[in-house]
Amino acid sequence: MATHAAHAEHAHAPQAFIWKYVFSKDHKVIGIQYYVTAMLMALVAGLLAMLIRVQLAWPEKDYTWLGKIFPMGYDVGGGFGVMRPEFYAMLFTMHGTIMVFFVLSTAPVSGFGNLLIPLQVGARDMAFPFLNGLSYWTFLPGCLVILASFFVESGAAAGGWTSYPPLSALKGAVPGSGTGQTMWIIGMVFFIASFTMGGLNFVTTILNLRTKGLSMFRLPLTMWAMFLVAILGLLAFPALVAACIMLVFDRHYGTSFFIPAQIALNNVPLLTQAGTPLHQGGSPLLWQHLFWFLGHPEVYILMLPALGFTSDILSTFSRRPIFGYKSMVLAMCGIGFLSFIVWGHHMFVSGMSPYLGMAFAVGTILIAVPSAVKVFNWLATLYRSRIRFTTPMLWAMGVISLFISGGLSGVWLAQAGPDIHLHDTMFVAAHFHLIMAGAALFGVFGATAYWFPKMFGRLMSEPLGKVHFWFTFITYYGTFFPMHYIGIAGHMRRIYDPYQYEFLKPLQPINELITMSALILGASQIIFFVNFFWSAFKGKKAGENPWEANGLEWTTQSPPPHGNWPGEIPEVHRWPYEYSNPDAPRDHVMQHEPAGAAAGH
Amino acid sequence: MGKLQGLLFALATVVLVVVSTAYFMKPWMPPLLSDRGDIDHAIWVALVLTGVVFILTNLLLAWFSWRYQDAEGARAIYWHDNPKLEWTWTLVTAAILFVILFNALGLWASINGPAPADAALVEVTGQQFAWNVRYPGKDGILGRTDFKLASQENLIGLDPADAAGKDDVLLLNQLYLPKDRAIRVRVRSMDVIHSFFLPQFRVKQDAMPGMVTEVWFTAKELTPPDKPLEIACAEHCGLGHYRMRGQVHVVAASELDAAVAAAAGQ
Amino acid sequence: MTARTLEQSPVHHQGADVPPAGPGAGDGGSGGGGGILADPARLGLWLFLGTITMLFIGFTSAYIARRASAGWGGELTPPPLLWVNTLLLLASSVTVEGARRRLRRWQPGVAAWLGATGALGLLFVAGQVAVWRSLVARGVLLAASAHNSFFYLLTGLHVVHLLGALVWFLVVLAKARRLRYTPGQDGLGLFATFWHFLGGLWVYLFLLLFVF
CATH class of the missing domain: 1.10.287 (Helix Hairpins)
Structure with missing residues (x-):
């Protein structure tokens, strides 16, 4: 029934520009809208990161010139400009918030999920196209609210991306805890609403609209990733909604969910006029539990799609079937399940019961097993392969490299003991930038180069792509690997001027190195944007299947028409990883090829 | 290529x-x-x-x-x-x-095991943006505090009515640790979350408002009098988070009370 | 020769544990066998209910943790009107089933039973508002104690969800009056599921707040 409905709709593709490209219900258009919005948000968040890095390397220098560009962020007077500490807090808060939610959850999941799910499962569109369009138009206001918060009085939220109360709950605690924090909450609610609509669509489409012959164990690993990510999102995000609602009540209606009684801000006790405590018995730890109950699955929401992309790209360009398909699926399911029971490892030194700390350490160590299995499977896939080093392949290799580097430091942090020393230091920043942010970002770049034909019908420039990869790969390591060392040396996170501390003064040269690397990293992203827009309009035309890949998305035109396949939806006869079968005439057999037809070529 | x-x-x-x-x-x-x-x-x-x-x-x-x-004509192995x-x-x-x-x-x-019975006691209370350090004095008991009494003059809200608090010694951003004697640190906060971090002692404990958490450890080396170590704040706590810095001195266990008293007298 | 090997190889390598008629192997899950996997709308609704459930599990965990802590404060006694409201909402679940049964048997009165459901739902909302007003008048304020805060928060959120259901109700009612539903399809099924869910949620919240 659903297929028929989609079919009927396919016959009536909208013609007016506004319905075709703006308020579209076509999953491909929505995917591209999400993707482009996320990448523009990435520009903003990346710029914030550059300002953070400049401040960390040379806090004593004169920033009059930056003060002219960001008058709200710098105190300029007497020919000398310094960053305001509250601006620094806004920078890292908003960098984290935008990157985690509005870039790295959005581009891989909402962007590529929407683009790829119907194409890879063989459907005309998502299960609920209207809901899908609505989800983008819920997401966009969230972005705008978050961006606008920089320009309200007292600036954007400044309580960290985790918004721990009481800092985020008491308006007097930090300047950004006024209107900025309110807008942060509004932006998050918009984002979560949109992500939930997307999640409903993802699960339903993958379960219900698979084409004939496409059993769950014939799905590309990208689809498994999207399926799991959608479920994680549906189950985990409500906890943050609950926490945000309670935070709103604490902030505006005087309740005490997170605010304890015993608070004296600036030496003034928080009392009513009658002399009784203004708040009663709230617990800041409660917020942390609720936040990280979302926050940890969220990490995997960022990462799983990238792991899926990597598997698909790796198999295509190594011309080898992915090794251990079933164990890959099981590993992702295991990671997804375990991600719900490890949130407390963010709270080892929070004052939470040490027994709970033990339980969370167990779960966290366990999660390393499926992660290691994935790496071994990838390495086995490369063994005696025939690697074609295209741009997407380079990014996929980069994901593996980052996943190894970032994953291993997780074993340090998972042990609650070492975490006492390393918690809230740059070591943690190194760890999650490599594994979560890096893997997700490299995955997105790889997926962009790989599926660009299905977005715009053209190929991205290979030389530009490779230059972009090498600059990014080297400077990414140059930026984040040295953070391990200064983290071990005790360098705290979120420090406006580290050199107030004697023991951090010797680390300044490393911070300078990191910053120089980061500035090159930031600047080299210009190559990507040039390549993206140039290729979208002027790139080499891609045929249906430029990479000689096997998935269903490569059986239709580039870009696919409205309704995805001009004729009937192809039927599936095998898994998508049939490369280099010695019995087949070509080195790859596509999913839709009937056994006889493939041999007849 | x-x-x-x-x-x-x-x-x-x-x-x-x-x-x-x-x-x-x-x-x-x-x-x-x-x-x-x-x-x-x-x-x-x-x-x-x-x-x-x-x-x-x-x-x-x-x-x-x-x-x-990849090479012309060659095929990868089919092994999955x-x-x-x-x-x-x-x-x-x-x-x-x-x-x-x-x-x-x-x-x-x-x-996280229990501290030795003979451990010394100190209370560290974080507030924007300083560490209030309090020793129990001769009676070994920390006096009662009440946040309602907090003011510019009474930073941690020490209750003057409590006799146990009379001999408490208050220091600001100065922590004295006894060498080779375990010390219990009661970590508290007056306002937002801070994190009590002693890098050279491998100690870190969040200071949660409304909660008292306790850590214990033993200092093993003396610090030169003119070269104290540092207390750092490891949890973002507002504008002055970066300068929420204190000093740590390790003195001989027998000299702890004298060193604290001398620091308070200054 | 090659053809036969090829035909076998995917099946062989996929392993015998992939049944040819797996969930996706049939006709793409689009109709036929029935069940939730053949009905995107139903699956979507259940997923949505799962999400709402997780939201209230989040609140429940907060409530339980808070209740066990020292700063709980005073207890709130349930206003008697809450019992009336509970009965109203439970009755509305009965009437929606009545409408559904009449639709299934193609008997008249579908719209009337449906209308009764909406009216009861609206009465419930009015009743909840009356409860809040009487409490406020008695000086039982939101921020005065943790129990009060949770009471207003959870009942308020429940009413918000119920208002959403009432918007859906208007759509369903309009369709029923125009005889858009045919007896073969369980046209009211999804709406009834959501409505029962909110009834169940209310009973759960009532028990959580005042019994446990």
């Missing part, structure tokens, strides 16, 4: 392994001054174990990208399953992690 990329990737990976290994060999940890050497040991074990895996997997990655370039191999690496990984976990839990339990 492809050949060059494969070589480059192999080269980059080898350089990464060599450079990062060389740098990890350097003594990054701040010099250890407490009895929490087990943390350093656990970090060292983790470094060696993950280091070996890091080097091996990266060298494999480099080797594969150099060795298995080997349950025995997969079970082996899964179980071996799990076994290694189990050992790590076993050690980690033991370490965690010993750090």
Whole structure:
């Protein structure tokens, strides 16, 4: 029934520009809208990161010139400009918030999920196209609210991306805890609403609209990733909604969910006029539990799609079937399940019961097993392969490299003991930038180069792509690997001027190195944007299947028409990883090829 | 083009392994001054174990990208399953992690175990943006505090009506630790979350408003009088988070009271 | 020869444990066998209910943790009107089933039973508002104690969800009056599921707040 409905709709593709490209219900258009919005948000968040890095390397220098560009962020007077500490807090808060939610959850999941799910499962569109369009138009206001918060009085939220109360709950605690924090909450609610609509669509489409012959164990690993990510999102995000609602009540209606009684801000006790405590018995730890109950699955929401992309790209360009398909699926399911029971490892030194700390350490160590299995499977896939080093392949290799580097430091942090020393230091920043942010970002770049034909019908420039990869790969390591060392040396996170501390003064040269690397990293992203827009309009035309890949998305035109396949939806006869079968005439057999037809070529 | 990329990737990976290994060999940890050497040991074990895996997997990655370039007419092998191999690496990984976990839990339990009965006592109360340090004085009992009494003059809201508080000694951003005698630190906060961090002692404990958490450890080395160490705040607590800095002095256990009294008298 | 090997190889390599008629192997899950996997709307609704459930599990965990802590404060006694409201909402679940049964048997009165459901739902909302007003008049304020805060928060959120259901109700009612539903399809099924869910949620919240 659903297929028929989609079919009927396919016959009536909208013609007016506004319905075709703006308020579209076509999953491909929505995917591209999400993707482009996320990448523009990435520009903003990346710029914030550059300002953070400049401040960390040379806090004593004169920033009059930056003060002219960001008058709200710098105190300029007497020919000398310094960053305001509250601006620094806004920078890292908003960098984290935008990157985690509005870039790295959005581009891989909402962007590529929407683009790829119907194409890879063989459907005309998502299960609920209207809901899908609505989800983008819920997401966009969230972005705008978050961006606008920089320009309200007292600036954007400044309580960290985790918004721990009481800092985020008491308006007097930090300047950004006024209107900025309110807008942060509004932006998050918009984002979560949109992500939930997307999640409903993802699960339903993958379960219900698979084409004939496409059993769950014939799905590309990208689809498994999207399926799991959608479920994680549906189950985990409500906890943050609950926490945000309670935070709103604490902030505006005087309740005490997170605010304890015993608070004296600036030496003034928080009392009513009658002399009784203004708040009663709230617990800041409660917020942390609720936040990280979302926050940890969220990490995997960022990462799983990238792991899926990597598997698909790796198999295509190594011309080898992915090794251990079933164990890959099981590993992702295991990671997804375990991600719900490890949130407390963010709270080892929070004052939470040490027994709970033990339980969370167990779960966290366990999660390393499926992660290691994935790496071994990838390495086995490369063994005696025939690697074609295209741009997407380079990014996929980069994901593996980052996943190894970032994953291993997780074993340090998972042990609650070492975490006492390393918690809230740059070591943690190194760890999650490599594994979560890096893997997700490299995955997105790889997926962009790989599926660009299905977005715009053209190929991205290979030389530009490779230059972009090498600059990014080297400077990414140059930026984040040295953070391990200064983290071990005790360098705290979120420090406006580290050199107030004697023991951090010797680390300044490393911070300078990191910053120089980061500035090159930031600047080299210009190559990507040039390549993206140039290729979208002027790139080499891609045929249906430029990479000689096997998935269903490569059986239709580039870009696919409205309704995805001009004729009937192809039927599936095998898994998508049939490369280099010695019995087949070509080195790859596509999913839709009937056994006889493939041999007849 | 492809050949060059494969070589480059192999080269980059080898350089990464060599450079990062060389740098990890350097003594990054701040010099250890407490009895929490087990943390350093656990970090060292983790470094060696993950280091070996890091080097091996990266060298494999480099080797594969150099060795298995696409060539005209050649085909990759068709091999996509080997349950025995997969079970082996899964179980071996799990076994290694189990050992790590076993050690980690033991370490965690010993750090969170009860303090020795003869431990000294000090209270550290974080507030925007300073550390209030309080010693119990001769009676060994910390006097009652009430946040309602907090003011510019009474930062932590010490209750003047409580006799036990009369001899309490209050210091601002100055912490004195006895050498070779365990010390219990009651960590509190007046306003938002702070984190009491002593890098050289491997101590970190969040200061939660509305909660009292306690950590204990033993300082093992004296600090030169003119070169105190530092208390850092490790949890973002507002504008002045970066300068929420205190000083730590380790003195002979017998001189602790005198040193504290002298500091308070200044 | 090659053809036969090829035909076998995917099946062979996929392993015998992939049944040819797996969930996706039939006709793409689009109709036929029935069940939730053949009905995107139903699956979507259940997923949505799962999400709402997780939201209230989040609140429940907060409630339980808070209740066990020292700063709980005073207890709130349930206003008697809450019992009436509970009965109203439970009755509305009965009437929606009545409408559904009449639709299934193609008997008249579908719209009337449906209308009764909406009216009861609206009465419930009015009743909840009356409860809040009487409490406020008695000086039982939101921020005065943790129990009060949770009471207003959870009942308020429940009413918000119920208002959403009432918007859906208007759509369903309009369709029923125009005889858009045919007896073969369970046209009211999804709406009834959501409505029962909110009834169940209310009973759960009532028990959580005042019994446990």
